[in-house]
Amino acid sequence: MGARKGIDYIQRLKEHPPETWIGKEKVTDPTAHPLIRPAVEATARLYDVQWAEEHASYMLHRSPDTGGLVGTSFLVPRSKEDLYKRRLQSLIWAQQTFGLMGRSPDFLNAMLTAWYINRDFFGPYAENVKKYYEYVRDNDLFLTHVLIDPQVDRSKPPSEQPDEYTYLGVVRETDGGIIVRGAKMLATSGPYADEVLVWPFHLRKPTEKDYKYAISFAVPLDTPGLRLIAREPYTRSSTLDHPLAARFDELDAVAVFDDVFVPWERVFIYQDVERVNTIWKVNSNAFTGHQTSIRLLVKLQFLAGLLMKGTEMVQTNQFPHVQDMIGEVTTYIELVRAAIIASEATAEPNADGIYMPNVVPLYAVRNSGNRWYPRVIEIMHLVFAGGLMYQPSSFDVFDSPIADDIRKYYRGATVSAEEKIRLFKLAQDLAISDFGSRHVLYERFYAGDPMFLRIQTQYSAYDKREALALVERALALYREEEAAKAEKPEAKEMKI
């Protein structure tokens, strides 16, 4: 099959719908469901864009196995130019959604590509990882993933939860595979994806007692026994009044595995606590961090643009503290951009000649973006203030007896009411809606708990040598001075 177009993605989803529950409603066709269809359409556009002529030189490449064209998010980089191609691919896709669909297919494609490159980590299951990567790449499948356990009792390990299968674990083996039971969260975009990739991530490290929960595998989302329980959708029907929420709500869901059969060829880690606890060795963050930083860059640029244009409309952009706050956002943009470039420029080939982006600057973005994004939304509140509240409830007001009021009192300094309301409806969707709140939560947590993430990557595992060498150099100054004094006692006396 190779790289898909939007129509191929929609057709497959129609034929293989995940079992999704929205409240008591069972969704039978996500491609036609009013609350999911907009995200399906936004995703389909990504698949179309990868075929656009103007992007032809970097969106697709030849599969080394089939010779067919496949997406660049599966590209195994053999040079810095390849890393740059990966960047352009993620950039073009992120721009289609203004950075608002964090789990667009390239996110897990990036993760799976890293798993493939470092598949030896998976020991006896390395061949399964290889075949799965090739299958996903050559069929251009859309994956969601679930790592986290349901929030039931965080004070206890998996084996001590109220029910043996609260957390996802192995029930039994069969000749053909394993049967798993339990729940996982949070399958963002699961209700309109093709497959789910599962591996456990716990803040509290599992011990040997938790072996049955130490598993990783992938299955199609329409596998019998697998159901998704969606959160309340934030999709709105009016693209005029909710231009972003009406188009880009990537639905999150809890995945319930009710005795789901996983064939052996889809098992990647099996009852192996040691591998689960050291999965960071696969270094998938180098690829996912590259993709997420590029997406964040686009999202920050979009927010900065809204701030620039909105404040110009009402002329608050002439006040220094407003300029300063917008300048804070553009500072974040440039730091993210610099980190992306640094990750490519300082990438080193591994023994097989494969270039992974340097993860260190990407970790710095990840550990900052989760704090910057909430701050940027705060800046939106501070800068737009009541402007976020004073837009009319609906655009149909222009068709009403009070239309003249709106034209007069809702205009900007130099723009019409209609133009200004359009801009502020975009800002409202991000700054004060349920859709916008979810984005704040997403940026804070999508990569894990912000505090533990920073401790782990910026402190515990951080290469402290350069910082400590400087301190050693400064401490040496004392010793040098003492040695000099000891050598020249008369000089010391003269000074006194």
Ligand SMILES: Cc1cc2nc3c(=O)[nH]c(=O)nc-3n(C[C@H](O)[C@H](O)[C@H](O)COP(=O)(O)OP(=O)(O)OC[C@H]3O[C@@H](n4cnc5c(N)ncnc54)[C@H](O)[C@@H]3O)c2cc1C
């Ligand atoms: C919008 C959104 C989308 C997401 N999408 C995905 C996805 O696609 N796939 C996926 O797998 N996950 C996804 N996640 C889940 C995300 O990875 C988790 O939210 C994140 O790892 C934090 O885990 P938690 O939500 O279970 O919080 P918890 O771990 O329950 O933390 C809650 C609080 O308790 C504290 N705490 C918890 N355990 C401990 C402990 N042992 N020691 C000390 N303090 C502790 C934490 O610091 C935190 O303050 C998503 C989350 C959000 C919000």
